[in-house]
Amino acid sequence: MKLNPTIKSILRPIYYRLPANICYGPLYSPTAKLLEESQRWSEERLIDYQLSKLRVMLRHCADHVPYYRRLFKEMGFDPDKVRSPADLDALPLLDKDTLQARLPEFLADNVSARNRLYFTTGGTMGKPLGLYNMRNAGGRERAFNYNQWARVGFKEGDLRAMLRGWPVKSARHWAYDASERAYIFSNFHMTRDNVAEYARVMKARKVRFLHSYPSAVIDFARHLKELGIEPPRFRAILAASENLYPGQREFIESFFDTRLFSWYGHTETTILAGECEESNCYHIFPEYGVAEVIKEGGSAASVEGDSGEMVGTSLDNFAMPLIRYRTDDWAVIGPGSCACGRNYRLLKEANGRWQQELLIGKLDNLISNTALNMHSDVFDNVQQLQFYQREKGKVELRIKRKPSYSEQDSKRIIAALSEKMGDTMEISLSFPDEIPLTPRGKFRFVIREMELPQTAGNEVSVEALPR
């Protein structure tokens, strides 16, 4: 049924008051129920469950995904003979370059275009990566998130304040979003006046959870402190999508006098892992994907303290399955068990390797490049990109173009970034033939040749922030 947009916007708040199994889609409730139970399962039962899903996924790949059909045949790999998730190690790792170069071959031939969604995320070396997922994946994602947030007191239906790079099209820079049951505040407009207003609204509406990026919470706290405003009282702060640097957690938890709950997830939806009531280790959800940590030399990391790259296999993305996908993110193996009693494998750390760098807006506002990920195709004609900043409030976007790039792409990129960063950043584009690597041969997504603002937030050990 197609509804006229005005009617839709009138119905929206009513629609999202319907029970969760209706408004969040058919996958929400079964997933929520499963996770409620499976967090108490034994390790054997969890592995059995994961194995049964993995076998279904591998069979699907063999039957419907051209890339895997050929790969399995070449390697003599028989999905029906898989007896343990560890049997995956017979297959090669998949890197982002291969995925991007051969994207159409990863699409399942039995999932129609109507049933899948396209979006982009950061790839390697500044190359945006285009991906597909099932159109109905959102309900399941939501159930997983709510399940882990429940560990710090969150209940379905609880209000959140969101401060995480969502554009807000209102002159007051905040708005209520019925589908999220959240007040969304623009972290691109943290002026003194706005921050005071944000805090007032959070208190007046009795919002119990703040859902944000660490960089945005710190920015928010820094302003409140300068203004001498008592921070809103939160039951917990839910913060993911960025690395937490030493000192940041302590600063946030002491300033707001509450628990900061962190987790690792990524747009590709192969691995999800979050903290628990008892510890700051990341608990890997075996129901979500098969997670491996692969050491530099190629062997599996399994001993506490070992570190390596996170490699994930999707169990639910039938539109574009990813098997042993290299995330480019880094993890350290945690202890063998946790006081919470869940039989999930633990990671001590889980970090994006290069993803978090910060830009500084006109108002000394910190803008994380995670906030600049685009859930659209605006970067499709871009070969590589880099944000370069020398002066606050101004950023040069260096773009290495694909042959298909046109003036139209420039307009769309400027429009999309302006919508996100608002008037706190002037954006200019340049088109070098090559984007140089650092003297140590690394590619940097953001180069900022200036210090972070020297203000009250300096308890955050600025040295620890990425440069």
Ligand SMILES: [Zn+2]
């Ligand atoms: Zn635990």
